[in-house]
Amino acid sequence: SGCPTQSAARAVAIMKSAATALIGQTNTPASGGAKYRKMETTQGDCSALVSEAGSYFDRVIGAIS
Helix, strand or coil, X not given: CCCCHXXXXXXXXXXXXXXXXXXXXXXXXHHHHHHCCCCCCCCCCCHXXXXXXXXXXXXXXXHHC
């Protein structure tokens, strides 16, 4: 019983997209629409953190697929 695995995997993929966009500061008003929020953060290269966070989401997707 519970949530179908395909739906759960899609939900995690959406969370991955949102989280990596926030970490990497690639979120824009165009992609965020009415829910767009700009957060004041220190500028810097977050590519390693984006990659690491993305890999965690990938592991979750792999585990539930």
